[in-house]
Amino acid sequence: SQQGEEDPQALSIQEGENATMNCSYKTSINNLQWYRQNSGRGLVHLILIRSNEREKHSGRLRVTLDTSKKSSSLLITASRAADTASYFCATDATGNFGNEKLTFGTGTRLTIIP
């Protein structure tokens, strides 16, 4: 499998329910981030979790990181129609000048049914 794979590939839930997406990766990381992409648009940063952190919250988002299993999960609570989008995890590797090249996963397409 490739660096950064999300599952499920697609997820449909009713508005108000919680959505959980998972990401697995293969190499050691500095940080793991989650981004959202609305159809045909750019990527919007949601949350970053560092390799020494296990859980992080931001509003309705909760991210966990298990470096021993090389996996992360993104939980969106009380989903809304506006949460409909594709969600990507991205891991970083330090470049020559400390640039953090991002390696993206395959994404989960989340559909919230009103």
Add this chain to the structure above:
Amino acid sequence: EPEVTQTPSHQVTQMGQEVILRCVPISNHLYFYWYRQILGQKVEFLVSFYNNEISEKSEIFDDQFSVERPDGSNFTLKIRSTKLEDSAMYFCASSATGVAKNIQYFGAGTRLSVL
């Protein structure tokens, strides 16, 4: 809120033609990136740029590609002789220094269609 802007939003070109994709990063950012996303596939890293030089590039970024920061605000990606397989969304991103450099801010993208 500051944002990364990209122009044009859609570029149509003939195979073999040169294209220049333009980006205006967030003004106080010092790290710049180009990524591409072929329809239905992953977002792929192309190149990162800092202090007026390429700091890292992927195997996709061959001799047909070049980047430039021609002035204090623009960051461009040039494809010298486009191929059909260059058709994709191209995203520019920028990030700040220090701990904030981990977070990259993306533009809305340029859809490149090579005919």
